[in-house]
Amino acid sequence: MKIAVDGPAGAGKSTIARLVARHLGLRYVDTGAMYRAVTLAALRQGVDMSDEDALLRVATSMDLNIVFQGEKGNVIYLDGEDVTALIREPDVTAHVSTVSTHKKVRDFIVALQDQIGKQGSVVMDGRDIGTVVMPDADWKIFLQATVEERAKRRQREMERRGVQVDMGDMQEQIRKRDYLDSTRENSPLKKAVDAIEIDTTSLDVAEVVQKVLDLVQGEA
Ligand code: CDP
Numbered sequence: 001m002k003i004a005v006d007g008p009a010g011a012g013k014s015t016i017a018r019l020v021a022r023h024l025g026l027r028y029v030d031t032g033a034m035y036r037a038v039t040l041a042a043l044r045q046g047v048d049m050s051d052e053d054a055l056l057r058v059a060t061s062m063d064l065n066i067v068f069q070g071e072k073g074n075v076i077y078l079d080g081e082d083v084t085a086l087i088r089e090p091d092v093t094a095h096v097s098t099v100s101t102h103k104k105v106r107d108f109i110v111a112l113q114d115q116i117g118k119q120g121s122v123v124m125d126g127r128d129i130g131t132v133v134m135p136d137a138d139w140k141i142f143l144q145a146t147v148e149e150r151a152k153r154r155q156r157e158m159e160r161r162g163v164q165v166d167m168g169d170m171q172e173q174i175r176k177r178d179y180l181d182s183t184r185e186n187s188p189l190k191k192a193v194d195a196i197e198i199d200t201t202s203l204d205v206a207e208v209v210q211k212v213l214d215l216v217q218g219e220a
Helices: 013-024 031-044 052-061 090-099 103-118 129-133 147-160 167-183 205-216
Strands: 002-006 027-030 064-069 073-078 122-126 139-144 196-199
Touching: 002 013, 002 129, 013 027, 013 122, 013 139, 013 205, 027 031, 027 064, 027 073, 027 103, 031 052, 031 064, 031 073, 031 090, 031 103, 031 122, 052 103, 090 167, 103 122, 103 129, 122 129, 129 139, 139 205, 147 167, 196 205
Parallel strands: 002 122, 002 139, 027 122, 139 196
Antiparallel strands: 064 073
16 A cells, blocks of 8 residues: 655654554655755755755765664665764755755656655655655645644754754744745645645644544545
8 A cells, every 4th residue: 555645844744654654564755854865965065055966966876775664764874874863953954945946856866766666555755745756646645734833843843852943933944945845846845636635733643643544444
């Protein structure tokens, strides 16, 4: 079974997708982590974020290894180094939406995701999974929540990692990323016509997971 989970930043995609995959015994692939890994490598090499060809060179020359670890989600290795935590740092987050607007970078990353999709059952989360990466998915879920709620979740997530953030700044960042992700020319964040939308604003994680499981197990 193939399940696509899309939605904007902070809508809960990765948490929900990981738990649903665990319940169903499927692989889980965090596609945002792939764009984040390219961004981290580009920052380290001092590459200009508007230089599409240089970014493509970064993407094609890096050794990216995604290890599926049920409980922990995806562990990401970049050239042999575990960068799972590093790719969530604010500097990477601030640049990832610019890196992912570039068509050549997307085509390269989408081809990798396509190969993973072809290996069989999977839950994949991202922005364009139901529309571009797995248009043939059995289920397409689109998670939504208000900007205020998404910013609150991100703030809590950052605080758990010991980083204090201003709520206003967080909302601003999320709005900016929503804008870049949904207006870009290449595979923008968009709900697939056959996706089922779940507004998670007033739902907790367990409730959203249950809704998705009810759907895919035919009890909704
Ligand atoms: O977890 P969060 O929503 O903050 O972001 P993410 O899923 O790690 O994705 C980070 C960024 O990568 C997004 O804001 C998009 O710009 C880009 N992305 C994308 O373009 N296509 C995907 N399938 C996944 C992520």
